[in-house]
Amino acid sequence: MNQFDYQAINDLIHSRIRLSILALLVSCKEAPFVFIREKTGSTDGNLSVQLRKLEDASLISVQKEFINRKPISTYSITEDGRKAFQQYVNHIESLLNIGEL
Numbered sequence: 001m002n003q004f005d006y007q008a009i010n011d012l013i014h015s016r017i018r019l020s021i022l023a024l025l026v027s028c029k030e031a032p033f034v035f036i037r038e039k040t041g042s043t044d045g046n047l048s049v050q051l052r053k054l055e056d057a058s059l060i061s062v063q064k065e066f067i068n069r070k071p072i073s074t075y076s077i078t079e080d081g082r083k084a085f086q087q088y089v090n091h092i093e094s095l096l097n098i099g100e101l
Contacts, residue, residue: 009091009092010084010087010088010091012053012054012057012084013059013084013085013088014088017040017042017046017047017050018050018053018054019088020040021036021040021050021051021054021060021075022054022059022060023085024036024039024040025060025076025081026077029076030063030074030075031075031076032073033047033051033072033073033074033075058078058080058081059077059080059084060076060077060078060081061075061076062075063075063076
């Protein structure tokens with residue numbers, strides 16, 4: 001039986017909402033705050049906190065602009081974010097395959 005190091009799971013990504021955000025951003029080039037909120041079903045406040053955590057870790061980036069005097073924040077995944085997400089997925093796959101051999 002293979003060994004699985006559960007402590008190697010990236011806790012930053014393992015959060016349900018942060019995992020959802022990264023999965024969404026991997027699948028599209030960029031997404032505005034409102035779109036991410038709708039897709040994740042999050043509240044504005046919780047989503048803002050989770051986006052900031054991902055941004056502080058350099059997994060996502062944000063572009064802020066005003067359109068018709070309305071602030072618009074658009075998020076995209078960084079190259080580091082793509083790598084971290086892929087490593088996370090690979091690690092979870094290894095957990096799911098632990099009984100094989």
